[in-house]
Amino acid sequence: MKITINDVAKLAGVSKATVSRVINNPETVSENLRSKILEVIDTTNYRPSKVAQALSNKRTNIIGIIIPDFTNPVFSKIIVGIEDVFKETEYDFLMTSTNFAVKTEIKQIKMFDEKNVDGLVILTDQINDELRAVLENFTKPIIIIGSDAGLEKIPVVKIDNYRAAFEVVSYLLNLGHEKIVMITGDMKDKFSGELRFDGYVSALKRKGLKVQREFVYSSKYSSKDGYKAMTKILTRTVVPTAVFCVNDKVAIGVLKCCHDNQILVPEDISVVGFDDIEIASLYNPTLSTVSQPFMEKGRAAAENMLKMINGKEVQREIVLDHELIIRQTTAKIKRKK
């Protein structure tokens, strides 16, 4: 049997209210009793039950975190950033992954709600009407990392995906590429994927180029899908001179596929990824990509969450900087093939 506040009270010969006081407002208790109680607490190794405290306080000291996928370092780093900010607090995190399924997101939000989390951090790029409704009905502070859900009241931390993609494609265009394929994310994905695609489209347009249907492929953000898409691309009559991938994982798959088919990168084809995950700078060749500050995203979100929990106002939108990182997978086009 675990020791409770009652046990401590009895052992110290005081009421449990007093014990509660030394736990929460030690200064309101006389030196005398306080040290006595503290001693009992120490010898009995008493720890207040957070569950009981939660019921009484309406505060669980738990934050819910919902991410699409634990195995993508992109999301893991955000978690690390969040953890970092909360390191010295009493907070813990209820975490769950959704595998990009909105249905699962909704289910989990409800679970977290029932478990009375004090706040919710959700990393998502797909927000449909149902999810929007659930989010709006959530009674505790929420912060979204990733996409602008267009929810008036919910603060967002993000980067400018549109702009970043636009820069990538403009860069490729400047290198002389015109046949630029994009391997996008899931087309159902309403936000970062779509915005990156939009950036691709408008960069082409500005150059007077049309987006060609057979130059757009989709993926589920995995290396396997990147490999598959590239395999398909290589069978086409018109082979592109550059491939812009929705993320680095896809790009790695593309690179691998090129290597397996004796296609030289960047000599034959230039490849650009997105995210700058660790492997981007370790791969052979090193991958040109867009870096974004994941840890910082987590930190910003966490700091905002902390503020919201304490009833303070926060910025509705935080846009962090991205950066085009040029490495070995991109080069000037040599001649028209």
Added chain:
Amino acid sequence: MKITINDVAKLAGVSKATVSRVINNPETVSENLRSKILEVIDTTNYRPSKVAQALSNKRTNIIGIIIPDFTNPVFSKIIVGIEDVFKETEYDFLMTSTNFAVKTEIKQIKMFDEKNVDGLVILTDQINDELRAVLENFTKPIIIIGSDAGLEKIPVVKIDNYRAAFEVVSYLLNLGHEKIVMITGDMKDKFSGELRFDGYVSALKRKGLKVQREFVYSSKYSSKDGYKAMTKILTRTVVPTAVFCVNDKVAIGVLKCCHDNQILVPEDISVVGFDDIEIASLYNPTLSTVSQPFMEKGRAAAENMLKMINGKEVQREIVLDHELIIRQTTAKIKRKK
């Protein structure tokens, strides 16, 4: 204000006991009242507070998970395995990473204890006396993934690290290599790191070879450390013909370093990793390594946890299979240099 069981009771014109019954044992309530209450629950969108239930039931429906590092896919996959088993249950996970610090592990275990988790899954390879004590005093079911802590009562899920390392080195020996370096993990790491090192040592010994001091390097399991170690190795007068790395991340760093220094793999040096993370088969060249069933580890742990929570007995030790995966980074030695 959130709706409570009392509200529902009033609206349905019954006592809260009855409402509680239809939630937990619907069959004990008359058809009549039941449907009435169900309707109220439905229209009010009432959800029982898990916190209140927890206080009453002494069950939070929360499992604590402690891992060293979210950014290592090795651990993430285990999480995915665990999640998978619990998918259809009411359980959620309080997760935290420790960055391999025993101190943090201990702190978090205590936090989780206070928060009344129903069980604890801990992925760790370093167990010192203090941690051992904390673990032994934990009142709820625990399951360890990774290392045999030598704790009588705590079930463990693991692979045979010693045997796997022994096989790797024997394989290298059979290819004709004799100058085999090992880049180990943190030497403070008592278990998987140490066991892999032990396997290395005894494979060499069996061949009548001595372990040479200057052939053993340590790392903190990161690519950066692998790169650093390899840089050092290349400055030595005696350059090895093979490098066995404690994990794939380190191996990737080694590979990158070789490439940056015009060392050909496997022509000049063979490299072997451990874990078979996704990038191992995507890297260029593809990495020879030991694969281990991470998802399965998570699943096995989760299944055991579920059993323990329900008071059933479980195996004290589950040893999963590993497999030596030979890819492009290893080759027969050509000639003595």
Added chain:
DNA sequence: CTGTTAGCGCTTTCAG
């Protein structure tokens, strides 16, 4: 400064 009391939301005897 300290103790008494009520209550957080739910479950569970115990009567009826």
Added chain:
DNA sequence: CTGAAAGCGCTAACAG
């Protein structure tokens, strides 16, 4: 089958 009442462990007025 249903309701009243006690209790889970803690906090927070309210008196004294």
